[in-house]
Amino acid sequence: xxxxxxxxxxxxxxxxxxxGQVRGIQQMLADTRDCRDVVTxxxxxxxxLEQVGFLxxxxxxxxxxxxxxxxxxxxxxxxxxxxxFLKLA
Numbered sequence: 001x002x003x004x005x006x007x008x009x010x011x012x013x014x015x016x017x018x019x020g021q022v023r024g025i026q027q028m029l030a031d032t033r034d035c036r037d038v039v040t041x042x043x044x045x046x047x048x049l050e051q052v053g054f055l056x057x058x059x060x061x062x063x064x065x066x067x068x069x070x071x072x073x074x075x076x077x078x079x080x081x082x083x084x085f086l087k088l089a
Contacts, residue, residue: 011052
């Protein structure tokens with residue numbers, strides 16, 4: 001799947017942010033922060049990671065629709081992208 005450079009940059013930026021959130025959660029645990037605060041941060045990191053997945057699938061769907069012959073030749077058709085979406089849902 002070929003994605004625009006700006007999409008890849010956006011996904012990388014989001015993943016770095018999630019990485020920072022996870023490090024923050026680790027520090028919260030080390031600091032024995034309140035369980036409710038930790039769970040709130042875990043939920044936020046989880047949501048952010050889900051968004052990365054959905055953006056990736058949306059970009060893949062766009063690629064498949066924009067150039068169906070090329071995407072099919074690369075092993076991606078609409079059914080494959082639907083399966084990826086369902087894995088995230």
